[in-house]
Amino acid sequence: MNFNELNLEPRILHGISDRGYTEMTAVQEQTLAQTLHGMDVAVQSQTGTGKTAAFLITLFNCMFNSSAPKRKKALIIVPTRELAVQIEKEARLLNRHLGLAIGSFYGGVGYATQLALLKKGLDIVIGTPGRLLDLSERGQLNLKEIRILVIDEADRLFDMGFLPDIKKLLRKMPPRNIRQNMLFSATLNRFSKKIAAEHMNRPVFIEVTPERMTVDTILQELYHVKSHIKMNLMLGLLKAQAPQNALIFTNMRHSAFRLSKKLQHNGFRSQHLTGDLPQNRRLKIIDDFMAGKFALLVATDVAARGLHIDSLEMVINYDLPQDCENYVHRIGRTARAGNSGKAISLASEGTADHLEAIESFIGMKIPVQTADIDLYATDESLGFSPRKRFQHDRSNKNNRANFSPRNKQRNKSHGRPNRGGNGNGKWKA
Numbered sequence: 341m342n343f344n345e346l347n348l349e350p351r352i353l354h355g356i357s358d359r360g361y362t363e364m365t366a367v368q369e370q371t372l373a374q375t376l377h378g379m380d381v382a383v384q385s386q387t388g389t390g391k392t393a394a395f396l397i398t399l400f401n402c403m404f405n406s407s408a409p410k411r412k413k414a415l416i417i418v419p420t421r422e423l424a425v426q427i428e429k430e431a432r433l434l435n436r437h438l439g440l441a442i443g444s445f446y447g448g449v450g451y452a453t454q455l456a457l458l459k460k461g462l463d464i465v466i467g468t469p470g471r472l473l474d475l476s477e478r479g480q481l482n483l484k485e486i487r488i489l490v491i492d493e494a495d496r497l498f499d500m501g502f503l504p505d506i507k508k509l510l511r512k513m514p515p516r517n518i519r520q521n522m523l524f525s526a527t528l529n530r531f532s533k534k535i536a537a538e539h540m541n542r543p544v545f546i547e548v549t550p551e552r553m554t555v556d557t558i559l560q561e562l563y564h565v566k567s568h569i570k571m572n573l574m575l576g577l578l579k580a581q582a583p584q585n586a587l588i589f590t591n592m593r594h595s596a597f598r599l600s601k602k603l604q605h606n607g608f609r610s611q612h613l614t615g616d617l618p619q620n621r622r623l624k625i626i627d628d629f630m631a632g633k634f635a636l637l638v639a640t641d642v643a644a645r646g647l648h649i650d651s652l653e654m655v656i657n658y659d660l661p662q663d664c665e666n667y668v669h670r671i672g673r674t675a676r677a678g679n680s681g682k683a684i685s686l687a688s689e690g691t692a693d694h695l696e697a698i699e700s701f702i703g704m705k706i707p708v709q710t711a712d713i714d715l716y717a718t719d720e721s722l723g724f725s726p727r728k729r730f731q732h733d734r735s736n737k738n739n740r741a742n743f744s745p746r747n748k749q750r751n752k753s754h755g756r757p758n759r760g761g762n763g764n765g766k767w768k769a
Contacts, residue, residue, distance in 0.1 A: 341363070341364050341369050342362060342363055342364070343356050343357075343361060343362065343363075343364060344362075346372065346376065347376075348376075348397070348401055349400070349401060349404045349405065349438075351404075351437040351438050352397060352400050352401060352404070352434070352437075352438065354436075354437045355400075355433070355434040355435065355436050355437050355438065356393075356397070356434065358433070358436060358437075359393075359433055359434060361393065364390075365389050365390035366389065366548045367383065367385040367389045367390055367391050367394055367546075367548045368390045368391075368393060368394045368397075370383075370546050370548060371383055371391070371394040371395070371398070371522075371546060372394060372397060372398065374544045374546070375394075375395070375398040375520070375522060376398060376401060378402075378520060379520075379543075379544050380520060380521045380522065380540045380541045380542065380543040380544070381522050381523070381543055381544050381545075381546055382522075382523045382525075382528060382532065382533070382536040382540065382543045382544075382545050382546070383522070383523065383524045383525070383545075383546045383547075383548070384525055384526070384527060384528045384545075384546070384547040384548070385524060385525075385526070385546075385547075385548045386526055386668065386672065389548065391492075391524050392426075392427055392430050392492075392648075393430065393434070395416070395490045395492070395522050395524065396427075396430060396431050396434055397434070398488075398520075398522065399414045399464060399488055399490070400434065400435070400438060400440070402414075402488055402520065403440065403463060403488075404438070411463060412487040412488055413462070413463060413464075413465070413485045413486055413487060413488070414463065414464045414465070414486065414487070414488035414489070414490070415464075415465050415466075415467075415472075415483070415486045415488070415489050415490070415513075416464065416465070416466040416467075416490040416492060417467065417468075417469060417472065417489075417490070417491050417492065417497070417506065417509065418466065418467070418468060418492045418493060418497075419468065419492075419493050419496040419497045419500055419502065420446075420468065420496075420642070421446035421447070421448060421468060421619060421622075422622070422626070422642065423492065423493065424444040424445070424446050424466045424467055424468060425444055425446075425623060425626075426648050427444070427466050427492070428442060428443070428444040428466050430648070431464060431466070440463040440464060441460065441461060441462045441463045441464070442462065442463065442464045442466070443457040443458070443462045443464075443465060443466070444465075444466040444467060445457075445465065445466070445467035445468070445471045445472060445475060445481075446467060446468045446471050446619075447468060447470055447471045448618075448619040449619050449620070454471075454475070455480055458475070458480050458481060465481070469497065469502040469505035469506055469509060470502075470505060472509060473505050473508055473509055476509070476512055483509065483512040483513045484512070484513065484514060486513050486514065486519060487514070487518065487519055487520070488519065488520050488521075488522075489513065489519050489520070489521045489522070490521075490522045490523075490524070491506070491521075491522070491523045491524070491535070492524050493524065493525065493526070494523050494524065494525035494531070494532045494535065495525045495526050495527050495529055495531075495532060496526075498529070498531040498532070503531060506535070510535075510539050516539050516540055516541055517541055519541075521539065521540040521541065521543065523535065523536055523540065523543070526665070526668075526669075528545070528547070557675040557679065557680040557681065558671055558672075558674060558675040558680070558681050558682065558683050559680070559681070559682045559683070560671065560682075560683045560685070560706050560707060561682070561683070561684045561685070561706070561707055561709045562684075562685045562687060562695075562706040562707065562708050562709065563577075563684070563685070563686050563687070563708075563709050563711055564687050564688075564692070564708065565686055565687070565688055565711065566688060566689065567688035567689055567690050569716060570658070570686050570688050571599075571602060571719050572716040572717055572718070572719055573686065573711055573715065573716055574588075574656065574658060574686065575606055575716075575717035575718075575719060576711070576715040576716045576717035577656075577684060577715070578608065578636075579717055580715065581654070581682075583635070583653040583654040583682075584632075584635065584651075584653050585629070585632070585635050585636070585637075585649070585651075585652055585653055585654070586635065586636050586637075586652075586653060586654040586655070586656055587637050587639060587649070587652060587654070587655050587656070587670075587673050587674075588636060588637065588638045588639070588655075588656045588658050589638075589639060589640070589641070589655070589656070589657050589658060589659065589661070589670050590638060590639075590640060590658050590659045591640065591641075591659040591661065591662060591691070592640070592659075593614040593615070593616055593640055595658075595659065596612040596613070596614050596638045596639060596640055597612050597614070599612070599638045599658060600612035600636075600638040601721070602719065602721045603636055603638070605720055605721035606717075606719065606720045606721060607720070608635065608636050609633075609634035609635050609636065610634060610635070610636040610637070610638060611625050611628070611629065611634055611636075611637055611638070612625075612637075612638045612639065613625050613626070613637055613638070613639040613640070613642060614639070614640050614642060615640065615642045622642075625637070629649065630649055638658075641661065641663075641666050641669075641670070648673075648676060649673060649676075651679060652673055652674045652676070652681060653674065653681060653682065654674060654681065654682045654683070654684065655670055655671045655673055655674050655681070655682070655683045655684070656683075656684045656685075656686070657670060657671075657683070657684070657685040657686065658686055659686075659690070659691050660685055660686075660687055660691040660692070660694045660695060660698065661694065661698075662691075662694055664694070664697045664698045664700070664701035664702075665701065667685075667698045667701070667702065668701070668702065670683075671683035685706060
């Protein structure tokens with residue numbers, strides 16, 4: 341179904357057209373069929389299906405079609421700063437011809453700019469629970485004015501322990517029968533259903549998650565590789581496939597930093613993104629990556645949700661995630677809104693035990709690829725070619741064998757120096 345078939349405010353359709361949207365996705369079609377008529381919805385939909393545009397179009401249309409003398413105000417609650425910023429950017433693009441006042445609010449930054457935004461007056465407030473609650477308790481954010489509520493990535497909000505804060509925010513808002521409410525989640529778990537039952541008006545439950553947990557337009561590949569030559573394989577894959585851009589995931593912050601530096605030493609334009617970076621630095625990195633100023637972004641799971649990058653060609657799981665759901669969210673950064681993409685996972689001895697849970701969760705076996713020696717590339721940051729690395733490892737293995745407990749006595753009896761000694765257990769003068 342085409343957006344032009346909807347009875348939308350012409351300026352909203354103009355913004356949709358500018359954004360390049362024509363045909364609705366399944367989640368957009370099913371959600372808008374309910375929300376444009378004022379119904380509450382609880383939507384289960386996987387990442388990358390267009391749910392952000394679905395609730396933003398609803399907000400805009402509701403604000404401009406209202407007969408009330410005062411424009412309705414909307415609140416969007418999200419789990420992370422990155423997602424708040426991403427939704428604000430999308431809202432501003434669709435808002436180009438509407439003139440609505442939009443602002444996002446999250447921790448990790450000072451209050452001055454955010455307070456100035458609130459004083460000017462906003463139509464749409466986007467924020468994380470902690471900062472929203474703080475601003476409300478300070479008397480800076482009047483939640484009694486909210487007439488449209490969106491809870492996005494509800495499962496992640498509850499996983500991160502935000503349920504008590506969300507309940508406090510809901511108690512500060514008008515009764516549920518005065519608001520229009522929308523809840524979106526990758527899985528409608530018991531917490532999501534409880535919120536829907538207690539704080540929404542007979543919501544329509546919409547499930548558009550396909551039987552397979554991963555998008556069919558993502559080409560998934562798996563390589564089994566020893567951890568000490570994993571870097572060599574990734575370098576070879578990057579050189580062989582030459583993606584225009586790629587998002588590379590690690591499990592640890594220090595690993596992301598090290599990996600980014602290694603990529604730079606090997607001639608790739610790369611930056612790293614982790615949760616301990618200052619907020620302004622994180623936003624700058626994301627903006628530069630989206631603008632194509634560098635090709636490879638190495639990140640922890642801080643980027644697994646809420647980061648929308650147009651035409652991201654490739655996701656690489658340098659480390660398989662410990663949480664199987666994060667595999668879906670990671671690879672969901674590519675192949676968004678109907679595009680195709682590629683996801684490559686490297687299973688080494690450190691993380692291969694996560695593979696069984698991941699494959700059980702997504703309901704499929706990830707196709708295994710075989711890498712011959714020619715696919716491995718030299719890691720210039722170490723100076724080892726793959727063949728030299730294999731020889732070096734064999735040499736080290738032999739040296740270690742000489743000093744194993746089993747061989748200590750044999751070394752001694754043959755007069756062979758043991759750890760720099762002279763064969764008699766004494767060091768040379």
